[in-house]
């Protein structure tokens with residue numbers, strides 16, 4: 001840092017008596033005396049107000065803020081010694097433009113000087129004049145100079161008079177389209193319409209051809225009128241791909257002018273600066289000299305005092321053209337400060353006090369460029385939505401800081417509210433390093449460190465700019481952003497921590513998002529995972545399948561001596577007991593144990609059916625990843641899934657090619673055996689699924705849905721002949737294995753014997769696989785009967801996940817067949833450890849456990865014939881109904897009332913019913929009659945669906 005603060009301090013007295021070092025250029029504004037400033041008001045807000053307050057505080061000057069009603073909570077108010085409300089009742093921006101109010105506050109509070117910042121009143125000559133008239137110093141040029149520079153046409157004229165090259169353009173505002181025509185006739189296209197009183201890149205329109213002329217003229221005019229209250233336009237030749245290079249100047253009351261070198265502000269979006277760099281990279285030293293000396297010349301021409309910026313465009317050939325003077329502090333003044341070590345705001349204040357530049361130690365020969373500085377304007381604009389300003393509360397704010405980083409900001413902190421009322425600058429990040437690459441690296445690093453959540457920022461876009469090769473190369477032109485669409489390829493933040501916090505907060509305040517009718521808490525104990533030996537698991541049936549294909553596999557199954565088991569714990573068991581809520585996490589933990597100890601299993605049912613629905617709607621898991629991960633852990637035992645024919649794993653008929661592709665991908669990801677079923681035994685649906693599995697190379701296990709009681713003539717809906725005929729069709733269609741899928745658990749031992757032995761006789765070589773539910777408690781007996789009648793495979797679940805609406809117990813089947821010709825070969829003591837694991841795991845899902853409402857098996861299933869998974873759900877719904885019934889309230893128009901239907905419910909005629917199951921929600925039906933629900937028929941395997949729901953009302 002240049003030591004001029006201390007120098008200034010000691011010079012204070014001296015400088016009162018010192019005479020000016022140069023004659024005054026414009027006598028009407030010269031004060032030529034030193035009058036210390038004791039109190040400064042900033043007629044502005046946000047970061048620039050704070051920037052000025054900081055400088056004042058450093059100089060021992062008292063600070064005054066003004067704020068609009070909307071800015072009551074803004075930080076600039078806090079950072080000043082005093083703060084006053086202005087523009088009561090006015091629109092937000094209008095408050096800061098209300099000159100009488102601002103002057104009044106200044107007068108009432110003994111303010112010596114007003115700093116206008118940038119924007120708002122900073123370039124308004126009437127404001128500078130009003131300050132002067134009120135005896136308050138305006139920290140900036142004289143009103144006359146502000147006026148001249150504010151009018152771009154007049155500024156051009158002054159530049160021309162000073163011998164500074166300007167872009168070819170009209171000498172006065174044009175008043176008709178005709179003049180624009182004439183101009184383009186002389187200079188050709190492209191041309192640019194510019195607002196004579198414009199700023200901030202607004203009111204500008206580039207025109208490439210005659211055809212576009214009229215429309216752009218009209219638009220530019222109305223834009224200028226709306227933005228600046230004056231529609232005056234002038235025309236310039238549009239310079240193609242120029243660099244925007246501007247020179248910082250400082251002048252004092254004594255006619256001394258110096259420059260602080262240049263800034264490259266070519267990185268612009270819609271003519272607005274986004275990233276600014278000082279000094280301009282690879283700038284020809286002679287061009288630099290021309291730019292700086294022209295700037296000084298121009299400033300001298302008008303008697304420029306205080307800080308200002310002379311803006312130029314430099315074309316491809318290195319020719320420079322003056323475009324405008326900004327008679328104020330620029331947003332990007334910071335980069336100049338960084339490379340010159342001159343505090344521009346200090347200098348502004350001192351000059352306004354009447355100090356001369358030499359007194360301040362500011363001589364041209366002392367101003368040196370030290371390294372490179374880059375500024376990024378971080379805004380609360382969403383680059384993904386064409387830089388729309390975003391508003392809201394900043395939930396997380398962490399900034400990039402550290403060596404070489406300067407942050408100028410106002411409302412960048414956690415809890416800050418970003419309002420839509422003002423411009424969206426959030427923080428200026430300034431990086432300083434020894435050269436352009438070093439500064440760029442620091443900037444990239446700092447931007448990467450930023451975490452702003454709650455409002456969107458343009459940081460991802462800025463990062464793309466910072467990583468761009470052309471940018472890193474140092475020279476870009478003003479069309480850089482437009483010509484590099486890849487800058488808009490943004491990497492969205494995953495925002496994991498915030499999402500997690502939201503989720504947890506939501507759950508804590510509002511409770512679980514999915515209907516959980518019971519309040520049981522999950523157990524806090526981790527399930528015990530039994531040890532597994534090192535090394536690969538022993539070979540299993542999957543090795544045969546991989547070696548010999550589906551047919552060889554089917555043969556091996558049929559030729560196997562003992563009874564084979566399929567373990568449903570990984571899917572159907574937890575569907576029946578725990579509403580399918582078990583996460584991959586708990587499946588994976590026990591998988592190595594299963595692979596090492598249960599290689600004798602026919603298969604593990606671990607996928608399909610409701611897996612997709614639940615994984616995506618409740619678990620937020622990827623079902624494919626589940627399959628891949630389990631496959632990796634269990635390479636030796638075949639995996640089995642449930643495929644709902646043409647419905648695949650969804651709840652609707654899919655186009656055939658979807659089903660085919662699905663099977664193909666499932667097979668690729670590790671699926672082996674596909675149980676293809678249709679709850680209504682609708683053959684075309686079954687055949688489609690079988691064909692899809694077959695062409696994917698999977699094992700086809702066509703399933704016959706079983707219902708009624710084939711052995712009880714008085715109850716038989718479907719006769720033995722019905723099942724035999726259907727089996728015939730499926731075998732003819734080429735199934736590798738035939739399954740009897742008893743979804744409700746209605747197969748009684750006598751029926752098993754009858755059905756299985758008939759099938760066995762008819763198809764001696766076909767593997768038979770039986771699935772049931774233990775709802776009535778007769779499941780083990782039924783499966784033993786099947787085995788004795790010649791079934792090859794029966795479905796079981798780990799003991800602690802068996803019984804009731806789930807499958808019969810694995811341990812029971814293993815123990816009951818041990819030592820008999822049907823011996824499963826599964827070690828019983830391993831079954832115990834397995835069961836213990838699941839007992840622990842099941843405790844984690846207490847809130848979904850059917851035992852909350854169901855304490856035992858129930859033989860009424862033979863009457864109601866409700867499928868296992870469904871039975872559990874309906875139990876939940878009935879319970880939930882009891883809990884919420886009182887809160888339903890009167891029906892409101894347009895509102896669907898949630899009524900969970902269960903047998904015994906009373907419904908009124910015309911009453912909308914919303915059926916809610918744990919699996920599938922919201923099927924709205926209007927009850928056609930009133931009465932009490934006698935029976936709820938559900939005909940799908942697992943969930944309630946509109947079409948499948950029949951209410952019988954009495």
Ligand code: ADP
Pocket residue numbers: 167192194198199200201202204236237238239240242244268271272311313323324478
């Ligand atoms: P503002 O007052 O809005 O800052 P400027 O006159 O400084 O307006 O121009 C802003 C930007 O617009 C320039 O930096 C440049 O990118 C573009 N621009 C202005 N005039 C021309 C021109 N004649 N040819 C090409 N680009 C121009």
Ligand code: ADP
Pocket residue numbers: 396451493494495496497498
């Ligand atoms: P993401 O990659 O999910 O967008 P970030 O890049 O913001 O997340 O953050 C990466 C890591 O930073 C997170 O995994 C977390 O450890 C931490 N983190 C992010 N946001 C917060 C936060 N709001 N509070 C605490 N730590 C956070």
Ligand code: MG
Pocket residue numbers: 200311324
């Ligand atoms: Mg400009």
